[in-house]
Amino acid sequence: xxxxxxxxxxxxxxxxxxxxxxxxxxxxxxxxxxxxxxxxxxxxxxxxxxxxxxxxxxxxxxxxxxxxxxxxxxxxxxxxxxxxxxxxxxxxxxxxxxxxxxxxxxxxxxxxxxxxxxxxxxxxxxxxxxxxxxxxxxxxxxxxxxxxxxxxxxxxxxxxxxxxxxxxxxxxxxxxxxxxxxxxxxxxxxxxxxxxxxxxxxxxxxxxxxxxxxxxxxxxxxxxxxxxxxxxxxxxxxxxxxxxxxxxxxxxxxxxxxxxxxxxxxxxxxxxxxxxxxxxxxxxxxxxxxxxxxxxxxxxxxxxxxxxxxxxxxxxxxxxxxxxxxxxxxxxxxxxxxxxxxxxxxxxxxxxxxxxxxxxxxxxxxxxxxxxxxxxxxxxxxxxxxxxxxxxxxxxxxxxxxxxxxxxxxxxxxxxxxxxxxxxxxxxxxxxxxxxxxxxxxxxxxxxxxxxxxxxxxxxxxxxxxxxxxxxxxxxxx
Amino acid sequence: xxxxxxxxxxxxxxxxxxxxxxxxxxxxxxxxxxxxxxxxxxxxxxxxxxxxxxxxxxxxxxxxxxxxxxxxxxxxxxxxxxxxxxxxxxxxxxxxxxxxxxxxxxxxxxxxxxxxxxxxxxxxxxxxxxxxxxxxxxxxxxxxxxxxxxxxxxxxxxxxxxxxxxxxxxxxxxxxxxxxxxxxxxxxxxxxxxxxxxxxxxxxxxxxxxxxx
Numbered sequence: 001x002x003x004x005x006x007x008x009x010x011x012x013x014x015x016x017x018x019x020x021x022x023x024x025x026x027x028x029x030x031x032x033x034x035x036x037x038x039x040x041x042x043x044x045x046x047x048x049x050x051x052x053x054x055x056x057x058x059x060x061x062x063x064x065x066x067x068x069x070x071x072x073x074x075x076x077x078x079x080x081x082x083x084x085x086x087x088x089x090x091x092x093x094x095x096x097x098x099x100x101x102x103x104x105x106x107x108x109x110x111x112x113x114x115x116x117x118x119x120x121x122x123x124x125x126x127x128x129x130x131x132x133x134x135x136x137x138x139x140x141x142x143x144x145x146x147x148x149x150x151x152x153x154x155x156x157x158x159x160x161x162x163x164x165x166x167x168x169x170x171x172x173x174x175x176x177x178x179x180x181x182x183x184x185x186x187x188x189x190x191x192x193x194x195x196x197x198x199x200x201x202x203x204x205x206x207x208x209x210x211x212x213x214x215x216x217x218x219x220x221x222x223x224x225x226x227x228x229x230x231x232x233x234x235x236x237x238x239x240x241x242x243x244x245x246x247x248x249x250x251x252x253x254x255x256x257x258x259x260x261x262x263x264x265x266x267x268x269x270x271x272x273x274x275x276x277x278x279x280x281x282x283x284x285x286x287x288x289x290x291x292x293x294x295x296x297x298x299x300x301x302x303x304x305x306x307x308x309x310x311x312x313x314x315x316x317x318x319x320x321x322x323x324x325x326x327x328x329x330x331x332x333x334x335x336x337x338x339x340x341x342x343x344x345x346x347x348x349x350x351x352x353x354x355x356x357x358x359x360x361x362x363x364x365x366x367x368x369x370x371x372x373x374x375x376x377x378x379x380x381x382x383x384x385x386x387x388x389x390x391x392x393x394x395x396x397x398x399x400x401x402x403x404x405x406x407x408x409x410x411x412x413x414x415x416x417x418x419x420x421x422x423x424x425x426x427x428x429x430x431x432x433x434x435x436x437x438x439x440x441x442x443x444x445x446x447x448x449x450x451x452x453x454x455x456x457x458x459x460x461x462x463x464x465x466x467x468x469x470x471x472x473x474x475x476x477x478x
Numbered sequence: 479x480x481x482x483x484x485x486x487x488x489x490x491x492x493x494x495x496x497x498x499x500x501x502x503x504x505x506x507x508x509x510x511x512x513x514x515x516x517x518x519x520x521x522x523x524x525x526x527x528x529x530x531x532x533x534x535x536x537x538x539x540x541x542x543x544x545x546x547x548x549x550x551x552x553x554x555x556x557x558x559x560x561x562x563x564x565x566x567x568x569x570x571x572x573x574x575x576x577x578x579x580x581x582x583x584x585x586x587x588x589x590x591x592x593x594x595x596x597x598x599x600x601x602x603x604x605x606x607x608x609x610x611x612x613x614x615x616x617x618x619x620x621x622x623x624x625x626x627x628x629x630x631x632x633x634x635x636x637x638x639x640x641x642x643x644x645x646x647x648x649x650x651x652x653x654x655x656x657x658x659x660x661x662x663x664x665x666x667x668x669x670x671x672x673x674x675x676x677x678x679x680x681x682x683x684x685x686x687x688x689x690x691x
Binding site for chain 1: 485491498509539609647650657671675
């Protein structure tokens with residue numbers, strides 16, 4: 001088994017990657033602006049939706065139910081899709097998925113493919129896999145194009161290029177499209193993309209997409225988008241290959257009535273995004289003549305096996321938790337070293353890797369809970385973060401590590417009042433060399449990791465407990 | 479290759495079954511029925527209020543709305559096209575011919591190649607259902623027609639408008655396996671500095687002729 005999540009296995013740990021990004025003033029400005037705008041738009045359309053909490057509850061219940069019967073719903077989807085003229089493939093990991101897709105493109109004789117934004121294809125490193133086999137992939141989502149043409153990495157699930165501003169995009173486009181002149185208004189840049197891609201949409205015979213939802217009842221697929229590039233790739237080519245994680249299946253057509261209300265409001269702050277495409281297998285009059293779906297595991301069944309972690313699979317990739325997260329808003333997505341950034345990335349990436357990589361991510365959070373509050377399918381991200389921290393400590397730390405020994409000592413001290421108060425007295429005596437102007441800014445040894453990024457207030461001269469005792473005593477005496 | 483795939487299929491299903499041991503097919507149907515659905519399903523408004531809500535939501539997406547009555551659909555279409563100075567169009571197969579303005583040069587979507595459609599001045603389509611709450615028009619089929627030309631005009635009859643998304647799905651259930659496109663305003667992007675730009679790859683202009691009564 002070779003589980004892959006883009007290049008995340010080789011990415012530097014979050015605490016190593018973050019400082020450099022925090023020093024990039026332009027990047028921080030771009031990220032702050034984008035997340036502010038989406039957060040405000042989202043708040044407006046969520047507030048007006050009076051049954052928002054009921055929708056969240058239903059979405060959560062539908063997802064939990066689907067996970068409970070996942071094998072049956074996948075088989076139902078396979079049968080229905082096949083009956084409608086589609087072909088279903090199964091891939092245990094990223095390599096298998098790439099092999100299947102490259103094999104299909106070669107079978108149909110394609111040298112180029114057009115792609116709709118799909119995080120799953122980034123997860124399996126599909127573009128690299130295609131290029132290695134002499135097949136040229138064209139990203140067609142505007143932001144994905146900016147990333148691909150600029151040889152960059154996505155930094156957000158929904159708006160992958162939010163870390164670039166208009167001048168930066170202009171430079172990338174002029175160079176990649178060989179343009180001598182181009183304005184830097186978003187209108188100019190969008191028009192350049194429209195012109196550049198229209199001919200590709202009309203001539204390239206193979207399209208590759210992801211899926212927002214696979215419908216078990218009908219064997220249908222739903223793709224949600226804004227620009228129309230998705231519809232181009234889903235409608236015009238002769239061959240369509242859709243790659244989707246196994247957790248994307250939902251039981252019935254009508255379940256979309258829940259998710260299509262939650263997803264656009266959470267993702268882009270719109271009542272509804274401009275286009276949703278639904279199709280089932282091969283339609284006789286219009287659309288691709290050949291349709292393939294690749295169902296991807298790549299670590300998902302292992303997440304399913306973890307009772308507390310499995311709710312991670314409910315994610316519908318709206319990105320609301322990224323925009324709400326005080327850590328993401330400071331660092332942007334690249335610090336996470338994974339195409340899945342932000343709070344949900346911090347729980348999804350390490351779990352896909354079975355905690356063998358990206359193990360610093362569960363700590364890249366202040367556990368403030370903003371992510372849980374905005375999650376449209378009610379994933380309790382803070383709970384999973386704590387669960388994963390616990391798993392890491394249990395699985396990766398030896399009994400004899402300095403941290404384990406200190407934690408045991410602390411546990412002993414905290415378990416009795418007498419030893420706790422003795423430790424406080426000792427601390428008050430021992431802290432004086434470190435106190436400067438009423439703050440502790442640097443501690444020695446391992447404790448220095450704490451003070452490297454935050455200042456501490458010294459222990460007070462009097463604790464609440466001793467104050468209380470003194471007060472009681474004075475009352476008695478009076 | 480085929481072997482590897484069958485192995486993957488068996489492996490994945492096997493791993494899921496191990497985790498979900500005891501989850502039976504019979505129980506599944508009952509469990510699905512038991513899913514709590516406390517969200518709004520039925521409409522709370524109707525008639526003029528509903529039609530106006532739909533028109534308002536459309537305008538918020540920068541769509542042009544032309545309200546008319548059954549007898550004057552053709553005139554409303556002519557007026558909308560004149561607004562763009564549009565003299566030709568590709569039209570949906572299902573569009574009633576008596577709606578097509580006199581003097582308009584037109585052909586149906588089945589007679590137009592993809593290239594021709596990409597160059598066409600505009601398209602005229604009808605819809606299956608429309609959702610007031612979200613300002614959405616749902617079109618069955620006509621996938622190229624409602625995508626390639628730069629202008630899309632869609633005729634929506636009042637009885638096709640529902641208030642809520644769940645009502646729309648109930649109406650669409652008989653067509654669940656057809657190609658359905660949900661259209662909410664012109665194609666758009668906010669990928670560059672979160673500035674909403676109208677018209678990326680799909681139509682830049684969306685006109686709606688709303689037939690009252």
